[in-house]
Amino acid sequence: MRLFFLPDRFVLMAVFTLTALLAAFAFGPYPLSPGDVLRALRAGPWAENDTAVVVWNLRLPRIAAGFLIGAALSAAGAAYQGMFRNPLVSPDILGVSAGAGLGAALAILMGFSLLWVQGLAFCGGLLAVGTVYFVAGLVRRHDPVLVLVLAGVAVGTLFSAGISLAKVLADPSVQLPSITFWLLGGLNAVTTGDLALAAPLVVAGLLPMLLLRWRVNLLSLSDEEAAALGVNVSRLRATLIVCATLMTAAAVAVAGIVGWVGLVVPHAARLLVGPEFSRLLPAVLLLGGGFVIAADTLARSATAIELPLGILTALVGAPVFLVLLARSGRTT
Amino acid sequence: MSLLEARGLAIGYRGRRVGGDIDLCVATGEVLCLLGPNGGGKTTLFRTLLGVLPPLAGVVTIAGRPLRDWSRLELARQIGYVPQAHAGLFAFTVEDVALMGRTARMGRFSSPSPQDRAAVGVALARLGIAHLAGRIYTEISGGERQLVLIARALAQEAKMLILDEPTASLDFGNQLRVLGEIERLKRDGIAILMSTHQPEHAFKVADRLALLKTGQIVAQGMARATATPERLAVLYEADVAAVAACLPATRGKP
C-alpha cells in the first residue's frame, strides 16, 4: 500500500521526530544526565525514586501528549487546507479554538474543577463548529466552502467576544491569570489521565481520515468536479469536518490554544512530499508530532520559568512559515 | 438508445430560474454540441445534468433511470466531466490529477492500485502527454492542463463525457488533437455532450447541435441545418453577413 512506503524523505522526517523525542527525554528543569534517563527508562516505571518519576510520570506523558497534539492539529490543518482549497487555513478556521476557549474560560469563571474545564473546552469547540455548520447550511445560493469560512470567522469572533467578556467578569487577581494561561496553551499540566481521554478522540478522528485518504484529495477540486468524479462532496466534507473538529477540540482541551502548528506543518510537509493526501497524512503526523515535542522541550528547558507553548510555536512557526513561503516560490 | 435524456427540464437555483423547457438527449456514440453566448445557462445546465444542482422542474434520466436515483459513485461510472482548464491550487503531479479520475473505479477506502496507474498511463499516452506524468500540474501550460483534465475523464472510463469548452484554452495543434480525440471517443461508442464557442469545431465533430440562449433551446437538430448563419446571428446578436463570412464552406463536411 502506498501509504506505508518510505522514500528517503520519510526517513528524514522520522529522524527529526526521533531526535526531538530523545531531546525531550534528555532536557528539562529537573537536572538529569542522559545516563540517568537511560537507566530510568531501563529500570521501568515502578522504581521508587525521583528520576523514575521525572522520566516516566512527568516527561513521558508530556512527550506523548506533545506528539498527539502536534499530530492531531497538523492532520486537521492538512485536511482543512485541502477541503477549503486554501493553504492559509488553520484548524481553528471553523471556530474550534474560540469555542474551546470560551468553554474553558466559563468553567474557570464558575470555579469548576479541572475535568470540567477540559470537558467544557471540548464541548465549546464542538458547539462552535456545529453552529458554523448549521448556519452555513442555511445559506444555499453561494459557494458552500466560502460560506463555511465566512460563518467560521463570524462565529469565531462571536465566541472570542464571549472570552473577552469572561475575562472582564473574572476576578483579576485570581481567575483572570488562569484564563489567560489557558488561552496561551501549554503541556505543563498534562497527566496520563488527560492522554487517556484525548487519545481515543484523536484516533477516532484520524481513522476516517486514514481510510478516506485518497478521496480527501478530490475535495481540493471544485464541487461539481469532485462530484462528477464520484464523490459525495457534502457528505465527505461533513465527515472530514467532524474528524478534524474532534481532533482539534481534543487537542485544545488538553493543551489550550497552541497556534501555528496546524498551519505551518502541513505547509512544510507539502514541500517535502507533495500535496497528495495519502502521502501527506503520514508526513504531517510525523512532522507535527516532532515539531510540538521540539517546541515543548524548548519551552521547558530554555528558561528557568516555562515559556507558554503557544507563544513558542508562534515564535518558531511564523518565521519558518515565511522562510518556506519565500523559498518555495510556488503555491503549495 | 439515448444515454442521457432531459424532458421539460427547468434549471436554476432556488429562487432564481435560469432556464426552462429544455429537452435534450444524447445517444451512445453521438456528439451533441451546445452553442450559445456566455450567460446563456450552459454552466447551469451542465451542473443540473451532472446532478450537482437539482432540477427546478422536469426529469433527467441516465440510461433510462432517473438521475436522482443514481449514487454519485455509480453516476461517475456513467458520466465523466471535463471542466475548463483551471489553475489548480495544490502542486499535485499530473499523474495524481489524472488518477483522481479513477476514484469511481476504486474501493471507497482505497488508494490507486497499479492497474489504476496503468489506466492513467494509457489515457495520458492517448492524448500525447505521457511525458508530463511526473510534472507538477500547476506548472504546466493551460493547454496542457486541459489535456490532462481530458485524460482524467478518459481514465474514468465513463460511458458519456460532458466537456465544457474543451478547446477554449488550446493552441491550434492541441485543438485539432482534442477534436480528433473526441471523434475517436465517439467511434468507441462514448456519448459526448460538449459546449463550444467555435461553430466550426461543432461542425467538425458534432452529430447534432443545440443552440442555447437565455436558458432556452432555440434550435436543435443536425449540425449544418441547425446552425445557419441567420440563427447564429440571432444567437450571438451579430451581423448575418459577418457570421456567414466566418463559417467554413458548406461542402467542407463529408
Place this chain on the structure above:
Amino acid sequence: MNRRVFLANLAALPWATCFAESTVPRKFFVFGQLPPPGRIRRVFAAGAPAAVLAYVLVPDKLMGWPWPLSDEARALLARGQRDLPMLGRLAGRGSTLPLERLVALKPDLIIDAGTVDETYFSLAERVARETRIPYVLVDGRLADSPRQLRDCGGLLGAAERGERLARFAESTLLSCRDVRPQGRPKVYLARGADGLETPLPGSVNGECIEAACGVNAAPPSGVGGLARVSPEQVLAWAPDVIVTQYPEFHARAREDAFWKRLPAVRNGRLHLVPSQPFGWLDGPPGVNRLIGVRWLASRLHGHDDGIDWVGQARDFHRLFYGHAPEQDQLARLLAGV
C-alpha cells in the same frame, strides 16, 4: 512638615503628577483637587486592593465593589457593605466601568492601590482630568501596608482608625524579623485548580512569602508576575512548604501520586488557607493579606503550636472587616469547606 501641611500642599497643586518630600520616597500621589477629609463621603475604589483598603478604613463611604463578590464572601462582611453593588474597575483598556457612568455615580474621590508606574500615573491623570474627580493612587506593596493605612486613614477622615490598623500591620510585618536568612524555608505558593500557577519572586502576588520571612521556591526571573510551571519544576525546586488558597488543588495534592511524593506534602507541610471574603495570601493583593502573613510566619517558623487560629481570624475580622463571623463559620473557612 506635618501631614496637614503635606496634604494642603498636595491639594494646592492642581493635576500634580509628582509630589514628594525629598527625604520620603513617593508612596502616594494625588491627581486633581483633593477635598478636605470631612467632605469626602463617597469613595470609589478603582480596583480590588483599593476597595479592601477603603472598606477597612471607611466602610460607610465605600460606594461599591469593583469585582463581583461571591455570596460566601458577602456573608462574611459587615452588614452595611454586604449588599453594595458591583460597580466595575478602572484599569485603562481593562476597565469595566465607562467614565461616563463613573461621573454619574458622583464619587467625591477615586482611590486606587497597587502598582505605581507610568502607566497608572497616566491613567489616573487622565481619569482625574476628564471626570474632574480627584484621584489618589497609593503604592500597594504589602510591606507598605502600615503607611497605606495611616496615609489613607488621614486622607479619608479616619486617621484614628488608620492608626490602629497600621499598628496591627506593623506588628504583623515585624513578627518574624529575627529569623536568619539561612533559616528561611522555601515556599511554593500554588495557584489555580491544578496548583501549577505561581507568583515569581518580586511579584505582587507572592509578597506574603517574603513578608512572612520565607523564600519563594520559584527562581527569580527578573520580571515578576505569575507563571505557569510544570510538576517537574516543582520537583526540582523541592519546596519545604506548599501553600494554596484553592481547595480543589489542596484535595488533589493529597490524592495525586506525584504531589504525594513531594517532601513538603509527605511532611504535612501542604497548607490550605482561606480565600474568603478576601484571600489570606493574595486575591486581591491588599491589606487583607496581613492575617495571612501572621499565619504563614507562624507556620514557617514553627511557633504555631497552641495558636487558636479561629480566634485570631475572629479578631482580625472584627478589627479590619467590622464584623466577627460565628465561630463555626470561621472554622469552616479555615478548613476550606
